[in-house]
Amino acid sequence: MPAIAARGLVKTYGKQRALDGLTIEVPEGTVFGLLGPNGAGKSTTIKILTTLTAPDSGTAHVVGHDVTRNPGRVRLAIGCVSQKISVDPWATGRENLVLHGGLYGMRPRDLRRRADELLERFDLKAAADRLTRTYSGGMQRKLDVAMGLIHRPKVLFLDEPTTGLDPEARAAMWTEIAALSRDEGLTILLTTHYLEEADKLASTLAIVDRGRVVALGTPEGLKSELRGDAVQVELAEAGDAMRAQRALERLTTEITAAGRSLRARADDGAAAVPAVLAALDAAGVAVLSVTVARPSLDDVYLRHAGRVFEEVAA
Template sequence: MMLAIEAHGLTKHFGPEIRAVEGIDLAVPEGQIFGFLGQNGSGKTTTVRMLTTLLRPTAGTARVAGVDVLANPAEVRRRVGVALQEVGLDELQTGRELLTLQARLFGQPAREARERAARLLEVVTLTEAADRPIRGYSGGMKRRLDLACALVHGPRVVFLDEPTTGLDPITREAVWRYVEELNREQGVTFFLTTQYLEEADRLAHQVAIMDCGKVVAEGSPAELKASIGTDVLTVAFGDAGQAERAAGVLEGFEGVQRVLRTDEEVAVYLSNGAAAVAGVVRLLDAAGLPAASLTLKQPTLDDVFLRATGHHLDVVEPGTPRPAGGAA
């Protein structure tokens, strides 16, 4: 098995206090869509910046597209495509001008560069806006153009750092379809960081869950969900105090394998959940803890994330203030 991306003990510290990435190992086969799942501050973006040579690791090694990121960073940059969270486009140019220039900078002849730009504009549905200045593009249009820029030189490995954050559902779906098409028809390897559970479940062949700078779970979406091995009963209460008391009560219920509390909810992992619901309700009522609602379901990636990290995945959209001291 040929690896498109591999890392051993990859670490990044920003001074003595901020430990953004703590010695992670990665192995991404060629032709795979690899989902890197975690909330803001988990270390996802810092990892991408090290793998794409934009940050020098504090420790560890990494190879991308067969090239050592420390020994030959210029060659890594030639071989990969990168679309980061921050869309950096020259807004005085048109979309066609920008893509043609990017292709020329990667050494493509003028005619080939123009043809490549036209093809990519068609793929990301920007043909009608191709000759308008980028400053007039919407946020979704700029995101799609940025993706086209990452693909203009035909890379075999592409890093997409939260490519659909802030996009409307229709544009998000269009990006997903294009990623799937490139992977399926051309074998392009994608390293996709995301906050969206649906995105990881839909696109990724393998998923790694990142939390506090460490990989805390890894496997295919199906494997990760199957690893729960139980039904999940989520019980909501009126306040956090009730939820905390209920968690203690439910730990002793027959068939319960694990109980996790988050704010005003308790997640109960138990076998044969349908048969257990009535008993759970009676036990809570007897304890003076009536539930506001109960939801029984099969495990999802959110349940996997909760079990691996102890908290739900909180999606933070652009413009939302982030906690002080966190790493991206």
């Protein structure tokens, strides 16, 4: 039985359909990445799976429990770490963990032991009795994840867990997330605004757009579906983008433009570069640079969501 199974989820807010038959299945002990532009339906999916809202139609089960019929059992089986850090700044790290564990009815002795274990695991033991308002952003996020794990859930929902972290703190969090799945068999559903994060952590990815899953597979499998190379051209003037697109229509495919950046695909990117430059020169388009790369998750996202993936600012 999969850890998470959602089939045909439909959810409408007023006249806007947030989910339009969304279906996903997450095997136990894996990291599942959920990607998509703002408004694609990711947040609504998470709300349904964590029992915060009910679908208009369709079914969803988490560790075998129906999210609509048995929400209490689902809540006991899951941990949730929201995008916004939820620690109490006027409590210590240890107090935050004890308070959160108490909400799940944990016995005091077990709770203290578990809190000590998590403080050690997340390298917060030395700061355990300091007010969390004195913690760095990375420390607060680690405590947030520890709070989500306090009751030993079977499924952990991570909503953009590294947003706002510096590169060092983000790398440390990636290591910890990978270890939770690999060493403890925890099932993790991850939403993220960093494609590198999804590529590194997720064993399976689903790209969601307009309330439906438009692409599903392993990161490598999705990238291998794209033929040829990605060709990216940086133009001197953004106003030349339309003229550049017309100039490259016979040489490349899947041409898109965003500002001064032009992206296209070619069967042999390196061989196509001289012809691309010649075509743009003939069209009177000034070029700053041309780069060629093998298919990336950004190319996959562009193919299926119809736009370049927009990462949030760190």
